Structures are given as C-alpha cells and as structure tokens.
Amino acid sequence: MTSASMISPGDILTRAEIRPILGGSAYGGICPAIEERNVILYSDHEVAKKFGYHDGWLSENDTLGPIFEYTGAGKSGHQSLTQSGNKAILQHVQSGRTLHVFTRVGKITGTDTKTHRYIGEFAIDEEQPFVPRQGLGEDDLIRTAIVFRLRPTGEFDRSDSDTISPAPSTSAEFVPLTITSDMLEAAAVTRNAFTSSSLRSRSNSASLDAAASGKIAPVQAVNVSEFQRAASAATTVRRRKALLIEAYVNQLEAQGHSVGSFQLQIEGRTTTLRTDFFDATDYTLYEAQGSSDRDAVRAAFSRLLDYRRYVRHDGLQYEPKTVALLPGRPDPDLEALLASYRISLIYQGEDGKFSSAF
Known part of the structure; x- marks a missing residue:
C-alpha cells in the first residue's frame, strides 16, 4: 500500500x-x-x-x-x-x-x-x-x-x-507580449527537456526568466544540440513558430512599433484565451504558425476570425487588420482562402527576409 x-x-x-x-x-x-x-x-x-x-x-x-x-x-x-x-x-x-x-x-x-x-x-x-x-x-x-x-x-x-467563476462579460485586455507555452516548449523546455541540467544552463534559465518578465525568450540562445535530441516533429514546428515570432517582433520593434498581446475572456466561460501578438502602432493582429501546410494555415485562419471579433485597442471600435505569419509561402489556394476573408499574409523566405503576398 x-x-x-x-x-x-x-x-x-x-x-x-x-x-x-x-x-x-x-x-x-x-x-x-x-x-x-x-x-x-x-x-x-x-x-x-x-x-x-x-x-x-x-x-x-x-x-x-x-x-x-x-x-x-x-x-x-x-x-x-x-x-x-x-x-x-x-x-x-x-x-x-x-x-x-x-x-x-x-x-x-x-x-x-x-x-x-x-x-x-x-x-x-x-x-x-x-x-x-x-x-x-x-x-x-x-x-x-x-x-x-x-x-x-x-x-x-x-x-x-x-470551479473558477465564469467571466461576467466578454473582455479583451492589452497586455505585455509574454512568451507563450508553445514558445517555451519550442525553446527546449518541453517535457522531454525538463531536466536539472537544462534548467541549470544559462541559456535555458534566461528563457524561463523571460517567460515571467513579459518578454520573448532568446530562442536562438537555446542549446540546439540538446533540443534536437529531445525534439519531436511537433516540437520542431513549435520551435520554428517561436523563431518566426521572435524575428518578426524584433523587426517591428526596431521600427518603433508598440507590440503586445491580448488576453481574452468570453462571457460565461472560464478559459482565458491569448493572441499571438498585436501591433498597436498599425492596429494589426497576428497569428503565427510553424508550418505553411493546409492544417497550419487553417489554424491561423480560424483563430484570426475568432479573435478579431473581440480585439479592440485605444478606444477604436472597428475590427483590427489581421495577418497570418508563416515560415514559407503556402499554396495559391490557401492564399486565396485568406484573402477571401480579408486576412493578409506575411511569410519568411529562405534568406530570412519577410515578404507580403497581398
């Protein structure tokens, strides 16, 4: 016993x-x-x-x-x-x-x-x-x-x-951009890499501390060889998403843009939702994916349609612009899907530079 x-x-x-x-x-x-x-x-x-x-x-x-x-x-x-x-x-x-x-x-x-x-x-x-x-x-x-x-x-x-009390009303709160759990998993702190040695390492400790201080963790600093030993296909995609967000947000902030995220609560529900990131300067909501295949594009598409109903900032009452951020250019059919619902597309080329498809 x-x-x-x-x-x-x-x-x-x-x-x-x-x-x-x-x-x-x-x-x-x-x-x-x-x-x-x-x-x-x-x-x-x-x-x-x-x-x-x-x-x-x-x-x-x-x-x-x-x-x-x-x-x-x-x-x-x-x-x-x-x-x-x-x-x-x-x-x-x-x-x-x-x-x-x-x-x-x-x-x-x-x-x-x-x-x-x-x-x-x-x-x-x-x-x-x-x-x-x-x-x-x-x-x-x-x-x-x-x-x-x-x-x-x-x-x-x-x-x-x-049981947590349900939200009395629907709300969207603009908050500092904090590393998401997806990004943390991507930064070699998945269940496969929750080891004493990895948490003692300077780079992974920096990632963990960044998670609690409202910043994007330095994903590039993670021990890549350790990550590759622990990574599955899913965690590889998550890591790619983390790197994609890190690179694009850094570019926006270098241009003087104010970037954060939205914490969403839906009336009658207890789950708190969180957007990937929001460019307050351009009033634009982003959803990133670590792949450019059909499932990934449809995931970004559905989340953007869902979140943009609620996201409002700085007293403005109209829906924000929406952008799917991808690690490569998807099939033309998927581009047409996004365009038909007023969702823009930004993708990263093999040279690391970002391009807009439309």
Whole structure:
C-alpha cells in the first residue's frame, strides 16, 4: 500500500494529518516532499483573491478531459519558473514525484487550524504545461503569473465550489507580449527537456526568466544540440513558430512599433484565451504558425476570425487588420482562402527576409 492510498479524494484533513502521509512542510502553498516523492499543492480561495488570482477547475473540459488551474509561487512581481516551488511542479515527472492537490475548506471549530479537502493526484498537461497570465499582485502592480494546467491521473473530487467563476462579460485586455507555452516548449523546455541540467544552463534559465518578465525568450540562445535530441516533429514546428515570432517582433520593434498581446475572456466561460501578438502602432493582429501546410494555415485562419471579433485597442471600435505569419509561402489556394476573408499574409523566405503576398 502506498502512502497516498491512505487518503481518498474528498477526505478533509489538517496539515498535521496530511504530512505523515504525503510529507511536505507545515507552511506554504507548494510543498515538495523528497522522501515521499510528492509535491503537495495547497489552494486557498480567500488567499488567492487577495493576491489577484483564482485557482480551480475550468468549467469547460477539452478533448483530453478536465483541467485544474493552479497559480505558481510569488505574491508580487513577475513569477519565475526557476523559483524552487514552481520548478518542483514543472519537473515533477523527471523527479519521480506525484502532484497532490488540496483546497482549503475552513477551520476546526474554536481554533485557527485550517482544514483541506483532498482533490486527488495530478500531472501537468504535457502539451501545454502552463500559461502566462497578467494580473495584479499583492502590491497592486501588474505582473505576469505562471498558471499551471493540471490533469487528474486517477479518481478526483470535483466540487462546484472549486470551479473558477465564469467571466461576467466578454473582455479583451492589452497586455505585455509574454512568451507563450508553445514558445517555451519550442525553446527546449518541453517535457522531454525538463531536466536539472537544462534548467541549470544559462541559456535555458534566461528563457524561463523571460517567460515571467513579459518578454520573448532568446530562442536562438537555446542549446540546439540538446533540443534536437529531445525534439519531436511537433516540437520542431513549435520551435520554428517561436523563431518566426521572435524575428518578426524584433523587426517591428526596431521600427518603433508598440507590440503586445491580448488576453481574452468570453462571457460565461472560464478559459482565458491569448493572441499571438498585436501591433498597436498599425492596429494589426497576428497569428503565427510553424508550418505553411493546409492544417497550419487553417489554424491561423480560424483563430484570426475568432479573435478579431473581440480585439479592440485605444478606444477604436472597428475590427483590427489581421495577418497570418508563416515560415514559407503556402499554396495559391490557401492564399486565396485568406484573402477571401480579408486576412493578409506575411511569410519568411529562405534568406530570412519577410515578404507580403497581398
């Protein structure tokens, strides 16, 4: 019998009762336990509200099932993936640890001892382990938080009280351009490269820190030989997308353009969407892809049609211009598809220069 089998989803315990079973510290929200090979995550809705974030289940399942969002450590300022607690979540598989999630219930009557309900065992989502999200910290200043996407690996307790409240209205917030999870995976920090040695390397640490400071990571600085050993076809495409965005945004900023992104919330939904990038100077929304084949072009096409309905900036109430950014020129039929819906095309040539097809 494993220690975790001594408790079941839905059980309500104090930390004093949890620690002999799963380990971890008596304080803090992220508690690695080396001996028991666990990382215990405590979620407290009251504390979360004070620090400008919300943990809990997304009300919408995706094709792989339910997702529990858990905000990383750091009450003020940009959160960092190199911070020990966040790193413990990120590397839990490679460290042979299991994530256990608890949510605050209340207190034992007549005491200050908190009680916690056991939600179950989790693992970070392999395709999109986390998302960067802008919000206010404890100091009331805007910062980038790291929101981990956790998937249950067995039985779990799902209560309405632990579900994130849906957005009361649709909103589009212009935020600093932050590296996306796709870009981070591309920068050799995929599940295949979440190793101690890679996180200790200067270039990858720079990429991770850039993710939490609202900047594009220096993708070119990543250890290419390490990436090639770990890369699958999918991660190669993601890396190509990262390089494409990096090169084009650098070009725009060199021309004095203001570039950011939009954080979208849709009325009645709990999932937060994020655009690739937005050129505020030219009022243009971009969607990039790491391939120029039909599936990639259709993905860019559908996202641009979706996002441009909501994106507005600087008081303007008309739809932005939209551009598909690709690593090469697609087939004429695909160009015609984009043009028929007022979506422009910019592609990168073999010489690295960008051209506009129409």
